[in-house]
Amino acid sequence: MSNFDRLTAELAQQAQVHAQHKEEQDRQLLQRVLEIYDRKTVAATLRKVSQREWTRESVNRWIKGSRCYPLTEAEVSMLGSMLPAPPVHHPDYAFRFIDLFAGIGGIRSGFEAIGGQCVFTSEWNKHSVRTYKANWYCDETQHRFNQDIRDVTLSGDPQVDDREAYQHIQQQIPDHDVLLAGFPCQPFSLAGVSKKNALGRAHGFECEAQGTLFFDVARIITAKKPAIFVLENVKNLKSHDKGNTFRIIMATLDELGYEVADADIVGPQDPKIVDGKHFLPQHRERIVLVGFRRDLQLPAFSLSLLPALYPRQRTPxxxxxxxxxxxxxxxxxxxxxxxxxxxxxxxxxxxxxxxxxxxxxxxxxxxxxxxxxxxxxxxxxxxxxxxxxxxxxxxxxxxxxxxxxxxxxxxxxxxxxxxxxxxxxxxxxxxxxxxxxxxxxxNSVVVPAFAAVAKLLLPWIEQAVRKRR
CATH class of the missing domain: 3.90.120.30 (DNA Methylase; Chain A, domain 2)
Incomplete structure (x- = not known):
């Protein structure tokens, strides 16, 4: 073979490798878009910039590999525009946080706005996952998306002991400074507590909270020990199950070594109750539990300072x-x-x-x-x-x-x-x-209300990060 033929063959091989690589990149991009949008929507969007007559069927054939023509630059650009861009402060994040029971990202929004990097998200509803991924940057190299949190905490497997569960959580969830969770409200059952204690199978929250989704949050806090957590729920959490639910939650958080801001304040002036009406024209009360690891000895924090961040005039x-x-x-x-x-x-x-x-x-x-x-x-x-x-x-x-x-x-x-x-x-x-x-x-939260909570909390987060470093 002559040098010319050898060079021609090498160039052809390189071109083939490049084409295969390009095709795989295109397919991965299209797959990410199809996690969010249906094929009909994707086809209609591509038709805006393409000479090809994209249809739902042609998108399906392309993703299965039966169509091998490369996507044009315009088509790639259009698909990319259907995905969220990185935050403007990326990659110089001030702190790391995780977003549990994330819904469509209402709480994440405020913590990302003050410089936080979301490294883990958990949301079980497949429709909410689509909306979340359509709006929030989820880089697979720096972020993990999980659906059923029990797959991480292993709370649904009676054969797994606590030590194994904590090890699994450590492996599955990245280290983080702040834990966010808008967990569902469920009643806690005390049935079987005496039997479990007699068998030596559970102690404290491992006994009382088991079978609820708050139990999964508690397990993650125990395993990862974030400096700060922000838990959100409906106002009626305080009276749920005749107060038993809230009592167990507060006792659990205390047992785990955390100080909850404004824990002892009750009544109509409880600063833990945040109403969205101060930010937008909707009456929407939520209870906000902000907790700090006691061993970090951070200064006292109170949500009573939140009114200073209310807008001067509410949007009509x-x-x-x-x-x-x-x-x-x-x-x-x-x-x-x-x-x-x-x-x-x-x-x-x-x-x-x-x-x-x-x-x-x-x-x-x-x-x-x-x-x-x-x-x-x-x-x-x-x-x-x-x-x-x-x-x-x-x-x-x-x-x-x-x-x-x-x-x-x-x-x-x-x-x-x-x-x-x-x-x-x-x-x-x-x-x-x-x-x-x-x-x-x-099912979501009033976004500017939790953005205000995040902004108020930022100095405490910064102190916690300095202590970690």
């Missing part, structure tokens, strides 16, 4: 709404008639049940709490479109009045009411159906 509801919405968000005549007469019936009985109809042009206060059931009928927050109440009572089926039936908030408006994006913006990606989006926003 009208600023969060779109001027025009699709007809599907307007209540059907049947649903509106049901809600209207249901409310009238309970008003006659002296009950408070009913819909929450708000006129955005007049409303300067707060609306009811957006719930995960909002997708069913939207009754807690209905936007008034000029319904004449007096005429409705006289002639509910009046044709002109029926044209002004109230409407639900759109998912985009819910995103703004929860603080995931600013008024008038469309920066938060919603890759799921309206039903799933309503559930996700209804």
């Amino acid at each position: 509801l009208n600023a969060l709404l779109d001027s025009q919405v699709e007809e599907k968000y307007i209540l059907t005549p049947t649903l509106w008639k049901y809600l209207y007469h249901y409310a009238k019936k309970h008003q006659a009985r002296g009950n408070g049940f009913g819909y929450g109809l708000v006129d955005p042009a007049l409303e300067n206060g707060v609306v009811r709490t957006l719930s995960a059931r909002y997708y069913k009928d939207g009754s807690e927050i209905l936007i008034d479109r000029g319904w004449n109440k007096a005429l409705g009572e006289q002639d509910f089926d009046n044709a002109d009045n029926q044209q002004r039936r109230p409407r639900r908030l759109t998912p985009r408006e819910c995103a703004r009411l929860m603080g995931f994006e600013q008024p008038g913006a469309q920066t938060f990606r919603i890759p799921v159906s309206d039903t799933q989006a309503y559930r996700q926003f209804g």
